[in-house]
Amino acid sequence: MTKKILVLTGGGDCPGLNAVIRGIAKRARREKDWEVYGSIEAFNGVLNEPQEIIRLTGKRTAGIHVKGGTILKTTNKGNPIKFPLPQADGSIKFEDRSDELIKKLKALNFDAIINIGGDGSQKISKTLFEKGVPIIGVPKTIDNDLSATDMTFGFQTAVQIATDSFDKLVTTAESHHRVMIMEVMGRDAGWIGLHTAIAGGAEICLIPEIPYNINKLVKRIDSRYKHGRGFANIVIAEGAKPKEGKITAGKAEKGSEHVRLGGVAFQLSQQLKDAGCKAEIRETVLGHVQRGGTPIAYDRVLATLFGVKAFELALEKDFGRMVALKNNAITSVTLEEATKDYNFLQKDSYLVKAAKGLGISFGD
Numbered sequence: 225m226t227k228k229i230l231v232l233t234g235g236g237d238c239p240g241l242n243a244v245i246r247g248i249a250k251r252a253r254r255e256k257d258w259e260v261y262g263s264i265e266a267f268n269g270v271l272n273e274p275q276e277i278i279r280l281t282g283k284r285t286a287g288i289h290v291k292g293g294t295i296l297k298t299t300n301k302g303n304p305i306k307f308p309l310p311q312a313d314g315s316i317k318f319e320d321r322s323d324e325l326i327k328k329l330k331a332l333n334f335d336a337i338i339n340i341g342g343d344g345s346q347k348i349s350k351t352l353f354e355k356g357v358p359i360i361g362v363p364k365t366i367d368n369d370l371s372a373t374d375m376t377f378g379f380q381t382a383v384q385i386a387t388d389s390f391d392k393l394v395t396t397a398e399s400h401h402r403v404m405i406m407e408v409m410g411r412d413a414g415w416i417g418l419h420t421a422i423a424g425g426a427e428i429c430l431i432p433e434i435p436y437n438i439n440k441l442v443k444r445i446d447s448r449y450k451h452g453r454g455f456a457n458i459v460i461a462e463g464a465k466p467k468e469g470k471i472t473a474g475k476a477e478k479g480s481e482h483v484r485l486g487g488v489a490f491q492l493s494q495q496l497k498d499a500g501c502k503a504e505i506r507e508t509v510l511g512h513v514q515r516g517g518t519p520i521a522y523d524r525v526l527a528t529l530f531g532v533k534a535f536e537l538a539l540e541k542d543f544g545r546m547v548a549l550k551n552n553a554i555t556s557v558t559l560e561e562a563t564k565d566y567n568f569l570q571k572d573s574y575l576v577k578a579a580k581g582l583g584i585s586f587g588d
């Protein structure tokens with residue numbers, strides 16, 4: 225009897241998503257009696273009328289591991305437990321559509337669901353599993369902020385993109401005797417920022433976990449100048465904040481549960497000027513270039529291994545789990561463990577200590 229598995233990608237896009245999809249599909253074809261399907265834009269493909277569900281054939285998944293984005297598309301406005309519904313007055317009302325979703329999944333006769341996504345997506349996986357859905361999670365985020373896995377695919381590609389950009393800013397900063405501020409993603413975690421700062425040789429690295437003192441930053445920048453000549457390069461994570469202040473954020477887009485981060489580079493620039501920094505300052509916000517493009521080899525391999533493992537968990541009917549990388553081995557953890565703790569960068573970690581040993585200032 226033919227069995228059916230449904231794959232979906234939710235939350236922000238991430239280099240390596242297509243490699244996971246391909247890994248699942250190729251491993252499933254080895255079993256002969258499995259068919260793999262994809263839901264367009266996470267669970268929206270199931271909830272929409274008409275439904276948007278496609279067969280993930282060999283032809284459709286061939287060679288996609290080198291492509292950025294996701295062939296299944298994605299959304300951060302499709303949480304079935306808190307689904308955004310536009311109202312006549314233009315406002316948004318959130319409604320629990322999980323029971324409706326489960327009913328539709330049963331009608332489609334899927335034997336397993338693989339939900340590829342970050343912290344929010346795996347919380348959805350956990351809730352659906354508790355309601356009886358045979359679901360497995362695959363961790364996805366460029367932010368590396370899932371604590372139940374040592375690494376998430378997409379992170380290394382984002383760091384590589386950020387480092388390549390930072391290298392270019394170093395040369396122009398040196399040529400013009402300027403201070404260059406480069407803003408990177410990461411939301412509430414500083415993993416991308418700190419890895420980029422170490423790889424690129426930054427003088428200053430500002431991350432959410434360590435609030436900064438603006439006067440200490442001015443002092444550090446001044447030490448880099450003599451007779452008006454010198455330069456300094458700063459990496460700042462989008463969730464960084466001063467000791468006396470708050471995160472720079474805009475309102476969430478309609479239908480989204482998250483505030484929109486970004487613009488902290490310009491805030492820092494003004495703070496430095498107000499605090500008496502005399503050097504010319506320029507700002508660069510990398511934004512979504514960190515999410516796009518071809519995944520590097522590491523992320524292709526990790527994503528593929530995650531995909532193969534996810535299907536094998538489905539084969540064993542070992543549901544309610546998320547695949548993970550632990551001590552250089554591909555394993556799995558319960559969805560409860562997967563969503564228990566946010567993966568903040570610890571202030572006393574060797575990564576932070578090593579950065580300070582290199583002379584990188586955190587402004588603390």
